[in-house]
Amino acid sequence: MASSSSSSSSSDIGVILNELTCPVCFELYKEPVALPCGHSFCRVCIEKSWENREEETGCVCPNCREVFPQKPKLKKNVIIANLVENVKLKKGKFGLEVRVTEHGDVNVKEGMKSGGSEIYCELCYGEAAKRCVPCEILCCEKHLKPHQQKGHKLVDPGVKIEELRCIEHRKPMQLYCKDDGSLMCVTCTGGQHRDHDVVALEIPHTELKGVLAAKYPHVSQSMETIASQLRHVQEEEGQTENSSGNAEDRLEEKRMLVCQFVNESVDLMKSEINKRKMEKLSLLGKQREKLEQQMEDLRQGKSTMDAAFHDLEAISFLQGSKDLIKRLQTMSDFKSVKRTPLPVLDFSKEKKNLDGLITLNKNFLEKIQKGPVEHPEKVELDQNNLRKLYGRTPSLDPNSAHRQIKISGDLRTATRTRTDNQYPEHPDRFDVYEQVVSRDCFSSGRHYWVVDVGSSRWCEIGICLNSMGRKGGESWLGMNPESWCFFKCNNKFSAYHNDQCTDLSVPGDHERFGFFLDCEAGEMTCFGDSRVLHVFRGNLMDPVKPAIGVWDDSVHFVHLVK
Incomplete structure (x- = not known):
């Protein structure tokens, strides 16, 4: 019996504490005030609730949704205030831990954002779970239960109430007209939709879901097909990148070979030219030295002759006649000397080979510029x-x-x-x-x-x-x-x-x-x-x-x- 009595006592205390809890902050009342409708709230909670409402319909009771055209005068609920003080004084006796909320000027509960944001509960400013359509209020999980019990229609927090109401009559849209495919409220049935086929929203909703469900496999299969084709395109893109890169590398190798060939050909030609030049210059040098020696001998003979003509007397002239005749004979031999002409250096063959290579490259380049060369002509080289x-x-x-x-x-x-x-x-x-x-x-x-x-x-x-x-x-x-x-x-x-x-x-x-x-x-x-x-x-x-x-x-x- 003692255990049953203890359990009953704890249950009673829980009921009392629930009655002394503010329906907005879920804490023990602090400075409780009563509204004309009879519901009580913490002064700070009710004032913040009214400040954060965007509608211009006056002040609304967060509990029963009664509208007060003018802000009512808030009177302290003395009875609830005294009960709260007694609970605080006897919390040790009850064996319960009672949390007291310190209300500030900006936030009702620490860490909760105020300001009427659509993602926050309009009662406690916690994270909103649903929006109640009839009550037009955002609720967290805690404040959502009363609306669920009353069977109110609940939607996601992001849904706007205006979108769920009839534009003409400002009432919830609950019906669907099959004739013109429009949404409407109950009042709309008496107007232009009087003789139309009107059904509850749930019926076309279920039918449309069935249509979507029937098409879903086809859409999924199409997605798989497109995904497969996309993978093939991506793979082909990668292969194209690789093949083009490899082709460019091979072209670079070919360019190096062509350049190497041209450089080696030119170097060989230059070496051959230099070799032939040195051979011919050597022969010309020997001819030049021989001619210079002959020229010197002729100068000396001419000098002797000049002296004999002008300076020598008869006796001296005759005494040197033998040497003079000898020099004259030598000079007559010079007249019979003929220089053998050396062959002219000819590089026409090398030039022809290089001209052929240049012409081939020009022709091949013109074909490349005109379009892809599927079968390049064989290289016309020896x-x-x-x-x-x-x-x-x-x-x-x-x-x-x-x-x-x-x-x-x-x-x-x-x-x-x-x-x-x-x-x-x-x-x-x-x-x-x-x-x-x-x-x-x-x-x-x-x-x-x-x-x-x-x-x-x-x-x-x-x-x-x-x-x-x-x-x-x-x-x-x-x-x-x-x-x-x-x-x-x-x-x-x-x-x-x-x-x-x-x-x-x-x-x-x-x-x-x-x-x-x-x-x-x-x-x-x-x-x-x-x-x-x-x-x-x-x-x-x-x-x-x-x-x-x-x-x-x-x-x-x-x-x-x-």
Whole structure:
């Protein structure tokens, strides 16, 4: 019973404390005042409440919402004030902690902002949770409960009351006209909407939600599709940036090669000019010294003759006649001396080469300016210029060599042997045909190399895809779609690709052949003594390697020095 009595006592005290709590600040009343409607508040709380209201409808009771056209005279509620003082004096006896709020001039509760902001409760200035539409007031969670219990319509704090009311009748909009799709209040039904199909707002609200729900999957799927396309575009943008950057880097490399070639060509020409100049100046110097000596001898002879004519008497003249005659004979010999003219220095050949390079660059630049060049024309230069611009010296791959092919120490010569060499097993090694490929693998750009076949009467030289098989009868160079080769047999030449033969006319006895590979154009041009012998064309999307087939003696790559 004691426990029940204690619990009942605590409950009674709680009820008393609730009645002595200001409905605005939720603290014990401080200087409580009563309004004409009977509700009491702290003086500071009610005054601040009226100051923060923006409406011009007079003073409103925060509790019952009664409007006072004029500010009522606030009278102290003596009974509540005395009860509050008694509670404060007996708080230790009650076993409760009673907090007393110190009201200031600016804020009702410390840390709470006043001023009628729409995000704050109009009763306690705490953070507003909802707006009560019928009461037109912002409420926090604590002050919201009475409105919920009365079934008032609640909206988010940011919603303005004006938007929820009928413009004509200033009443809440609760109905929807299906005929003209407008919102209206109850009073509107008696006007122009009298015969219209009018329903509660909840009905079109539910219907519209259903329509949106039906379209939601389609919208979500469309978003996923667009997101996927956006990712592809972004990836392509990145690839474009990378590819263009790589292309620019390759162009810079080509520019360096062209500049290097031009600089080396000019330097070689200047060196040759200087060499020829020094040789000719040396010969001219010797001629000049000889002529100067002859001139000096003539001066002395002339001086002697002048003396003989003017100064010597007969006896002296005759006594020196022998020496004078001797000098005259020497002077007569000078008349027969003829200077051998030296050849004029001629640099027309070097100038022609440079003019050709300049003209080529101008023509190519004009084509670039007119639009993209899909298949640039082959460089119209002699093999010497091809060597300087694109020269390579491929190295043979011992791991690919047939067992009856011996590779030299510098990896440039392949020699046919009649016995098997002790090579280890390797997946890249040719096992049927006496062939070998290079270590070099070309997938882009232009490349030029020279092969010497002077020691071989029967051989093949060309290129093959790196992916071409090395085993079995399908690996013969030129007899499959993955290789292109130049075939020599007893000074007769032909071109092979995919088992298709093209006989070639190669005048003379050529020992060296040049190969110019243009990966982007898909072409390989075979030169013989600066003459185009054949142009191979094919799909060179996969990397290719120079290849050699040796059936007797040896074949080797010529070392090219740029």
